[in-house]
Amino acid sequence: MHEDRESCVRAVQSKDARFDGWFFTAVLTTRIYCRPSCPVVPPKPENMVFYPSAAAAQQAGFRACKRCRPDASPGSPQWNERADLVARAMRLIADGVVDRDGVPGLAARLGYSVRQIQRQLVAELGAGPLALARAQRAQTARLLIETTTVPLTDVALAAGFGSIRTFNETVREVFALSPSELRARAARRLPTAAPGSLMLRLPFRQPLCPDNLFGHLAATGVPGVEEWREGAYRRTLRLPHGHGIVALRPLPEHIECQLTLTDLRDLATAIARCRWLLDLDADPLAVDAQLSTDPYLKPLVEKNPGRRVPRTVDTAEFAVRAVLGQQVSTAAARTHAARLVVAHGEPIEDPGGGLTHLFPMTETIDPAKLAVPQSRRRTLAALIAALAGDEIDLGAGSDWNKAREQLIDLPGFGPWTVETIAMRALGDPDAFVPTDLGIRYAARDLGLPETPAGLNGHAAAWRPWRAYAVQYLWATGDHAINKLPA
Template identity: 80%
Template structure:
């Protein structure tokens, strides 16, 4: 598979047209100025002979270029390739974004993926022009910039919160990448931006337009577990279980970005929290590519034209969602929320939320593994399904994280009792993030197919081959034809 930066002619045209759709796909370095930019940088495009193209910000940084102060290329949406693919490089990139290299080093990353350090470094270097350490360093620099510019946290604390081993390395890296010292960055930011207050970090999460927030936020709100999630004052709020502590996040859809407010018990979790929120809202998707293909189907085209840019709502905790998917088998949305809320009250870890009504973290698999199955108010067969799933998650036999192998995860889920195609594909869609997950047996999908004149059952699966690899997005468009709370944001 060729990376976009390898097509020089196309890259030049993209930069000259300032096409924001390709922000994050590649980066443009300018030989005469020594800076690198995103394709949509507002400055006058350089002459083509002075442009060089890199597949990652880290590669541009390694080549000696510093980030543009106008377009802030380090804050681009992530490449959609890491969401569309399930190969080693894509899984590696998702884990780096989740902070695995900062926490466990490249050797820990290799263990998670089941490959040698050398194999991972070779493949990542070949495709991204930089190894895992350089990519993690670029992410640390961006995290540092966010903390420098949006908080009053002392710079010495920022260094360690962003993942740097020393204040000296922090200072050198920031100066090298942004061509300003941390102090200069903060002074400049304080002139033009608001600073976070009250323990909250105020951020903007960029995305590729268009984005249709209705089904994205509507789904999260309609299925929200009381105590863990809520809709308050125009924002979806939830608690977060993070590697070094916990957090509360508020996500509010805006026309050109998603407003994100984070309160963290440990600032070292900032990069991971941002990554998980972006994953939850599918913000690194390429909606134009998805919609163009789905609109080729004349029966789907009117739905795509009406509300383009639908995303697949995912999860901040893949194991949590898998448990909730089993709780939701053969019951209504309301009943599933009630069952989950009981688990949370009985086994969740309490948290404080002075600004809202959140009370607990969703219990992790280790905690749930200790519960008494008889206390679960559900049929015995589904109880067995749930306890077996929890046991597999707690014991490490089942891996559903962002770095999971989608094929292997499906095989493992298939081997558990009581997990049929609907549950497995729902977990594949929401926990694993497979853009091609498909649930033709879902009642909402079947009703939508019938209403649109699409065939049913096996014929629908055959018809849907033309939607690959975007069948999970087709499901969002099909669900949107029904009159259900998941399709709209409360006002």
Template identity: 55%
Template sequence: MELEFERCYRAVDSRDQRFDGWFYTAVTSTGIYCKPSCPAITPKRANVRFYPSAAAAQRAGFRACRRCRPDAAPGSPEWDVRADTVGRAMRLIGDGVVDREGVPGLAGRLGYTERHLHRMLTEELGAGPLALARAQRAQTARILVETTDLGLAEIAFAAGFGSVRQFNDTIKEVYGGPPSTLRATKTKAKEAGVVNLRLAYRPPLHATALLEFLADRAIPGVEEVTDGTYRRTMTLPHGAGEVALTPIPGHGTGAHVAATLRLKDVRDLAPAVARCRRLLDLDADPEAIDATLEADPKLTKIVEKEPGVRVPRAVDGFETAVRAIVGQQISVPATRTILGRIAAATGQPGFPDPAMVADLPDEALPMPAARRATIRGLARAVADGTVDLDLGADREELVTSLVALPGIGAWTAGYVAMRAAGDPDVFLPTDLAVRRGAKNLGLPDDPKALEAHAANWRPWRSYALIRLWRNA
């Protein structure tokens, strides 16, 4: 990934937080790397180096700034929305795949050799998969040291390190001191398995739009929105978890989402954080998105009125796919009721996995027989790997595999691609609410004419879709 020096330097000189996560600033005279908006640096040009990832800066021998916490910056919007191999790899690394399956597991999921994958990531990010995973382990370890009372040896293995010595060496190298110095003045959680942290984002964030969308579609027994906080259960790689997310309004670095995670196994911290960030679309670049949309005179007023509308995504791709199938041609409240019955059918917390859904009796799936067959067919396809709904799924392959299943059409596949796979450029011109919203805004409501007009909103048609729904 090429970084233009002058553009990066101007961003650092103006402390422009919009570039946080896009790149990292390292200063040779101090040996420290920071995010672009760090208030502590006014570096001379000759002493500055720019890196596309924290891992690349660490690999070059720089340690993280303790004031601006560059590892806590929002992720790069580029890796969040890109559909290519590098983007998919970054999402999987963020979900902890390297820690659980190693580089061979990551490469196997993406269909490349380890060597070729390492070369692609190094060219784009300045570091290979092991270095990128190591940077994430260091961040996970810091959070656990600062927010829990776990012993340092427990934290080492919970964060994914292979040994205590490796943990100590990495923390010293990345943060400039032993783990104990991170713990010295921090407040710990009073309850075992509870982690409190701040999830940064790029303002503006239209929190009301996010919470209203999630509240309208909340599955009873799985998720709820009360008093400005979204709560839900999560099925994580090592066990169950619960999360409470509260958007806190603010400007600059003060903008964040307060997150409380209750984890059965603290090894799930990194994937839990990654899934929460994706759910609320916290790594988006709202100014770039809104600039594209408000260039259309038909959308200008609503974008100015509600800046920072995000695309609510998902923590469970299979749950989202079932939600889309159940919701075909019925109301949102009716969909919630049926999904609640499906979730309650197994007697276990959270939404059931594909194998469980495939074996549910007819009375647990109160819907027409054809739709019941579609859900069971999807569940079997996900269970046997025919349909990949993981975070690193190839979006085009996902849509192709979905529409190949009986009972799943373009609308359902597109909805799943938008929410589960994070595709930023989905548009559903035949959707009744989309057409109604378009008409209310003076846009064509004929599907073909609307789709043609929507080409002006590329590559952010998913965000336009949410706005049309809000104006239906």
């Protein structure tokens, strides 16, 4: 979008928050870059330059605005809507792959050369993987500086900087303030959090309907791994350097996020996974506008706009849970998963609630010991073997269509299981489950075609947002997944 100068200028002049994260405005006279909705008086159009990423603006020598904090805006929805190389690379960079494994590690995960990835990212985003990862490190550092009392030397290491000098130089270059100056500015407004935890705000594009999003996560939550407590969804996280616990509370203007981590180096990854879980980088206006063209869906969209797709923080975990949930009720699926967690999960302590375990890693699961039908044991064993042997990739940088092909080849994997994983684990916004019983009941009640073939045909007009249509259709039923817990 940054190449459409006329549209960008209009968005900046109207302070349109819908475009935050889509592009960044740099001001030639002040050498500052902002989000489109920056509250300051818009600069003259001839002084505006537009960039597709914060990293590109930083690389061009601009520093982040102290008023609108463009580095903290919602991410571009493109990286969750697309399945091409650039989108897959951006999802992996957000998950911390470059910081952990370098650019060669990113290239290996994607199956391309370092040169190819560098060329494509620069062509579309104006910055390569190292610059994009550097921008993320700067944002992580700012979060730790402004929301914790962690010593600044520890902040530098936790944010992924190789040295204190690089940390100081980067923070001053990006924010025009030293780390100690940033902390002093934030001291008056530090959020209150429990000892050892971080309290953050996760931004999103309005509107957001929390009912199905948090209702689904709470209603399907695995005891010991997930819980709803005092108005917040809480769960354990398995992270690259340790584990964590997160509490996510829906508020009108943002999601309150309280994180407790065993290793602060996991902060950026934890935030990225929580944003992915809640689909916070979605563009609800684009989704709802498309779905509202269907007269059957329009009343549902107008009643509760901004529905998101509840996802997962661990794709392998969700794939296992999808198999356990085949042809059983939500309650039965939770029971099977809870038994699995008790038998194979890793115990943790949760002073602030009732969480007891991390969900088991797939290699620790023994399907033969599960109290499920023999056919499901075979399906689970095949999935575990495929994941362990790297025969299937369900990670952040996976190719959605290739993953579908790999899943459908496994015994016991039908369209419902494959599309459920595509929708909630892989994040494909066009995943669709016309065979789902709840969808078929909704179709019947609304007067839509009830057969999978007929519904598929009708749903062609909903593309590329059929996964969001599923949320609106599910919401027609009287089920706990559609309601915030009391």
